[in-house]
Amino acid sequence: xxxxxxxxxxxxxxxxxxxxxxxxxxxxxxxxxxxxxxxxxxxxxxxxxxxxxxxxxxxxxxxxxxxxxxxxxxxxxxxxxxxxxxxxxxxxxxxxxxxxxxxxxxxxxxxxxxxxxxxxxxxxxxxxxxxxxxxxxxxxxxxxxxxx
Amino acid sequence: xxxxxxxxxxxxxxxxxxxxxxxxxxxxxxxxxxxxxxxxxxxxxxxxxxxxxxxxxxxxxxxxxxxxxxxxxxxxxxxxxxxxxxxxxxxxxxxxxxxxxxxxxxxxxxxxxxxxxxxxxxxxxxxxxxxxxxxxxxxxxxx
Numbered sequence: 001x002x003x004x005x006x007x008x009x010x011x012x013x014x015x016x017x018x019x020x021x022x023x024x025x026x027x028x029x030x031x032x033x034x035x036x037x038x039x040x041x042x043x044x045x046x047x048x049x050x051x052x053x054x055x056x057x058x059x060x061x062x063x064x065x066x067x068x069x070x071x072x073x074x075x076x077x078x079x080x081x082x083x084x085x086x087x088x089x090x091x092x093x094x095x096x097x098x099x100x101x102x103x104x105x106x107x108x109x110x111x112x113x114x115x116x117x118x119x120x121x122x123x124x125x126x127x128x129x130x131x132x133x134x135x136x137x138x139x140x141x142x143x144x145x146x147x148x
Numbered sequence: 149x150x151x152x153x154x155x156x157x158x159x160x161x162x163x164x165x166x167x168x169x170x171x172x173x174x175x176x177x178x179x180x181x182x183x184x185x186x187x188x189x190x191x192x193x194x195x196x197x198x199x200x201x202x203x204x205x206x207x208x209x210x211x212x213x214x215x216x217x218x219x220x221x222x223x224x225x226x227x228x229x230x231x232x233x234x235x236x237x238x239x240x241x242x243x244x245x246x247x248x249x250x251x252x253x254x255x256x257x258x259x260x261x262x263x264x265x266x267x268x269x270x271x272x273x274x275x276x277x278x279x280x281x282x283x284x285x286x287x288x289x290x291x
Contacts (some may be wrong), residue, residue: 008218026185027183027184028184028185028215029176029187030180030181030184031180031181031183031184031212031215032181032184032212032216032217032218032219033169033171034215034218034219034222034227035219035223036222036223036224036226036227038153038227038228039227043188044179047224048153048227048228049153052229054227056215056218056219056222056226056227057215057219057221057222057227057230057233058211058214058215058233061215061219062184062185062186065185065186065187071278081189082201083201086210086211086237087236087237088234088235088236088237089210089214089234089235089237090233090234091232091233091234092231092232093230093231093232096227096228109252111271129212132278136172139234148187
């Protein structure tokens with residue numbers, strides 16, 4: 001079944017906010033081989049001008065992907081997760097993410113395109129802090145095969 | 149974003165290589181990334197599932213490759229100074245068991261914007277001589 005073209009324009013959330021912890025930043029930095037002490041040591045992070053441990057560049061995916069799950073799970077969108085390939089990704093940081101941030105995310109389905117046996121779904125996650133100020137925008141495109 | 153650790157714009161030249169790294173992805177790397185990111189798609193740890201959907205076997209998370217590419221840029225730029233980073237996932241990286249997939253990363257200046265003192269850093273990520281990421285471009289705000 002192809003992805004529903006009418007899903008374009010839908011939005012989800014914000015749901016429960018995500019609390020950024022020092023432990024998660026350290027764990028993620030280790031996983032992507034991000035070597036700066038500013039991901040691990042609070043004094044080092046403060047010496048570089050951050051309020052607390054600063055997250056690696058792609059850390060926002062941890063927050064965005066939790067919300068993208070709502071899109072994939074929505075039966076009215078029609079994404080068969082077993083046939084999904086990640087096509088592209090983009091992070092735009094409005095400010096660095098640091099430990100202690102509490103982030104609420106709204107996700108938008110920006111574009112659904114079906115061409116031949118492949119549909120692509122582009123989502124945009126808008127991450128904001130507790131004051132509603134923008135933190136990061138995460139664009140992600142999934143390609144869904146529609147073969148039998 | 150953090151003036152203390154931002155690289156200097158002056159003296160940068162288009163084409164200049166700012167950082168390189170070679171990494172080895174093993175199943176251990178993939179499991180660690182799965183745990184750290186929360187991405188538990190079984191194609192990144194289970195050969196039976198991976199082959200059943202037409203893959204040659206377990207493949208690395210695209211986001212592990214992208215995250216590692218970002219780390220190479222960050223090593224030069226300082227954490228927090230990569231204001232934008234994008235890529236397309238051009239080819240998967242199969243990760244054998246036992247064994248490893250060796251990935252070579254090179255970050256070079258792609259474009260310089262004098263007005264905003266921003267450098268576009270293009271990251272080349274190669275596995276077995278072929279590019280696995282396309283249009284991997286980071287924008288770095290410089291001092």
